[in-house]
Amino acid sequence: MDKHPLDYPWDFEDLFMQTRRFLKRREELCQHSGTPQQARVQIIGGYTTDILENWIHIFAAYYGVELTLDTSDWGAAFSLAGNVNSLDQVDMILCLNDHRDLIIAGKRNHSVIGSDLVMSQISDLITRCGDHGVAISMTDFCIPQAGPPSGGQQASIAQVASDLNMFLQQQAQKHPLLNVLSLNQFSALSEEPLTATLRNWYQFGHTLSVAGSIVMAQAVARHLAFLKGLGKKALVVDLDNTLWGGVIGDDGVEGIELGQETPRGRIFSDIQSHLLRLKERGVLLAIASKNNEDIAREAFDHPSSILKWSDFSVHKANWEPKSSNIKDIANHLNIGLDSLVFIDDNPAERAEVRTHLPMVTIPDCGENPEDQLAALLMLDPFSQNTPLTKEDLLRNNSFQDNSKREQLMKDTADPTLFLKKIGTTVHVSPPESHEYARCLQLTNKTNQFNLTGHRLTQQEFNQIIADPLQDIFVARISDTFGDYGLTGVMYIQRKGSHAHINNWLMSCRVFSKTAEHAMFKAVATFLQDKGITSFSAEFIPLAKNRKFMYLLSDLGFSQIEDDKNNTDEPMAFELEHHVSQTLSAITHYCEIIV
Amino acid sequence: MTASILENLNDIFQNYFDDEDIQLNSTTTAADIDDWDSLAQVGLVISIEKKFGLKFTSAEIEQLSNIGEMVDLINEKS
Numbered sequence: 190m191d192k193h194p195l196d197y198p199w200d201f202e203d204l205f206m207q208t209r210r211f212l213k214r215r216e217e218l219c220q221h222s223g224t225p226q227q228a229r230v231q232i233i234g235g236y237t238t239d240i241l242e243n244w245i246h247i248f249a250a251y252y253g254v255e256l257t258l259d260t261s262d263w264g265a266a267f268s269l270a271g272n273v274n275s276l277d278q279v280d281m282i283l284c285l286n287d288h289r290d291l292i293i294a295g296k297r298n299h300s301v302i303g304s305d306l307v308m309s310q311i312s313d314l315i316t317r318c319g320d321h322g323v324a325i326s327m328t329d330f331c332i333p334q335a336g337p338p339s340g341g342q343q344a345s346i347a348q349v350a351s352d353l354n355m356f357l358q359q360q361a362q363k364h365p366l367l368n369v370l371s372l373n374q375f376s377a378l379s380e381e382p383l384t385a386t387l388r389n390w391y392q393f394g395h396t397l398s399v400a401g402s403i404v405m406a407q408a409v410a411r412h413l414a415f416l417k418g419l420g421k422k423a424l425v426v427d428l429d430n431t432l433w434g435g436v437i438g439d440d441g442v443e444g445i446e447l448g449q450e451t452p453r454g455r456i457f458s459d460i461q462s463h464l465l466r467l468k469e470r471g472v473l474l475a476i477a478s479k480n481n482e483d484i485a486r487e488a489f490d491h492p493s494s495i496l497k498w499s500d501f502s503v504h505k506a507n508w509e510p511k512s513s514n515i516k517d518i519a520n521h522l523n524i525g526l527d528s529l530v531f532i533d534d535n536p537a538e539r540a541e542v543r544t545h546l547p548m549v550t551i552p553d554c555g556e557n558p559e560d561q562l563a564a565l566l567m568l569d570p571f572s573q574n575t576p577l578t579k580e581d582l583l584r585n586n587s588f589q590d591n592s593k594r595e596q597l598m599k600d601t602a603d604p605t606l607f608l609k610k611i612g613t614t615v616h617v618s619p620p621e622s623h624e625y626a627r628c629l630q631l632t633n634k635t636n637q638f639n640l641t642g643h644r645l646t647q648q649e650f651n652q653i654i655a656d657p658l659q660d661i662f663v664a665r666i667s668d669t670f671g672d673y674g675l676t677g678v679m680y681i682q683r684k685g686s687h688a689h690i691n692n693w694l695m696s697c698r699v700f701s702k703t704a705e706h707a708m709f710k711a712v713a714t715f716l717q718d719k720g721i722t723s724f725s726a727e728f729i730p731l732a733k734n735r736k737f738m739y740l741l742s743d744l745g746f747s748q749i750e751d752d753k754n755n756t757d758e759p760m761a762f763e764l765e766h767h768v769s770q771t772l773s774a775i776t777h778y779c780e781i782i783v
Numbered sequence: 784m785t786a787s788i789l790e791n792l793n794d795i796f797q798n799y800f801d802d803e804d805i806q807l808n809s810t811t812t813a814a815d816i817d818d819w820d821s822l823a824q825v826g827l828v829i830s831i832e833k834k835f836g837l838k839f840t841s842a843e844i845e846q847l848s849n850i851g852e853m854v855d856l857i858n859e860k861s
Contacts, residue, residue: 202833208826209801209818239822392841393825 192553195251201400208243215250223732225255226417228280234266235285237394244406252414265290267307270314276321284327287396288350301345304352322647326368329354370408378563415572418633422524423473427533433457437488448493456558461495472571475503477514482506511538512545523697530570532561590671608778613702616665616782617711627675638695641729658683664708666699677708688716690726703777710775724764745771788854795830809851
């Protein structure tokens with residue numbers, strides 16, 4: 190099976206010629222099962238952005254996002270930023286900076302605008318977006334090497350541009366909603382020029398080339414998908430000639446190439462560091478390699494190995510087809526195959542996986558390790574510039590604690606006894622303000638334990654917080670082996686003495702511990718004390734959330750019968766009678782802290 | 784020569800507008816094709832340059848008024 194033309198690496202010319210064809214058929218492109226997420230993006234700056242816009246639409250559709258795109262007036266992004274009146278209903282501001290913004294042109298005295306002015310305008314925009322909870326993607330300023338228009342002031346433009354780029358990086362550290370798209374970095378990774386030719390700048394107002402528009406559009410769409418809960422979660426890697434040069438089974442630990450001594454060794458070192466950085470950001474790492482496990486393990490004892498065997502959450506070193514190993518990995522991590530990225534130097538292995546598992550993201554870029562690294566940096570499938578929550582950092586530990594849990598499960602024949610031994614603690618209360626970001630993340634990323642599939646913007650979330658008739662409850666879950674952090678959120682709408690569960694989400698990592706039973710019991714008991722006497726919920730069936738149907742019955746809800754009998758339609762549930770008895774009958778094996 | 788250029792141009796136009804019914808001749812102008820606006824003009828110029836491996840100057844782009852002139856210009860430059 191051939192790679193999809195929208196998958197990396199791209200044939201820019203071929204894609205460009207087919208722009209309209211892709212655009213017209215973009216509804217058919219979606220990689221994901223289920224309905225696409227909706228998003229609205231406002232562009233600021235960038236001059237003529239038609240090619241970029243088309244490609245943002247196309248890539249967004251491919252990644253599962255249906256887009257409304259509002260285009261910009263002509264001019265410098267920072268000077269237009271103040272004109273953006275309404276940030277309501279906007280999910281992302283795309284701010285396209287250009288070094289030509291920095292010049293006051295057409296005057297006898299060409300002059301370069303001071304960086305202070307630009308910084309203050311950009312800061313204002315970041316603050317306003319922060320207040321509204323709107324994400325910003327902002328390009329950095331391309332450093333002009335030479336050429337007009339500058340009135341002989343290239344040096345001072347380059348200076349201001351690099352000051353501003355440093356400023357943007359600093360802002361991104363401070364502001365979780367700001368994502369800097371680095372044209373300078375993409376340019377370093379690309380063989381084709383990403384900035385427009387002078388002819389296309391003067392004639393058409395393009396600041397990006399066709400290749401640049403496609404690269405930038407992909408980055409914008411990828412980030413948008415990430416914001417909408419369609420981001421990638423785990424990286425599966427091959428070992429021989431992917432993490433080191435050579436074959437560990439043939440060459441032995443002394444024979445493999447890794448470390449600063451050789452050119453190839455340096456590439457593999459950089460790949461390993463990159464993987465470690467991803468892991469530190471909460472990306473799960475897994476191995477799928479044709480090897481004997483005990484031999485494969487030895488390579489991590491190489492003195493220059495940056496990665497350790499224990500950095501990987503799942504190890505599949507055997508002689509099974511990689512597609513079946515990757516399926517096992519997804520099962521073990523309890524995540525969808527569409528949230529996996531796979532890298533392997535061997536085109537035949539990539540083709541085998543692509544044929545059987547087309548939903549896995551696989552950069553298809555030759556056999557050279559530097560190309561694999563370039564692909565990871567160019568695609569940025571894990572949106573590595575976005576902020577981390579405490580749970581992102583805990584996630585890897587949590588999976589490693591899992592093997593200890595699995596051992597206990599094996600040693601304990603009786604599942605009930607296992608649940609008692611594992612000592613799960615569920616701490617339920619309304620969220621603290623520092624936990625809001627995590628609530629929103631869980632709401633927008635969870636696919637399996639998700640009652641309705643409704644996603645929330647920051648703004649909608651803020652409205653819920655401010656609404657006296659709505660409550661949010663969170664569950665922080667831990668057991669004797671480790672801390673899962675904040676892994677449950679429930680949204681409640683009160684009406685008189687009735688409470689309706691607007692939505693309820695729990696991380697897939699806390700399944701099958703009866704923590705969901707404990708969370709509901711804690712919330713319901715709390716609400717009962719406040720005078721609530723009945724509950725209801727609407728279950729909306731989605732691709733992956735069927736567990737819920739059974740859970741609601743388990744908790745004592747009864748389905749309000751209708752004549753449709755269609756299991757794909759939303760189903761209404763209620764808990765109205767004998768509420769106290771029903772709540773006390775809920776079985777769970779957790780300690781509840783309220 | 785001009786016939787094969789016209790044929791190639793026809794492919795580019797059909798591809799670009801995703802419309803297999805487009806049939807260009809030397810008198811075709813932007814007014815004859817519904818979607819041929821100023822934005823399409825940009826895409827067409829870039830497509831033609833890539834396909835024929837040549838570059839137009841700003842002045843050349845501005846002077847083009849119909850397909851016949853475009854064929855002549857491509858012929859001249861290649």
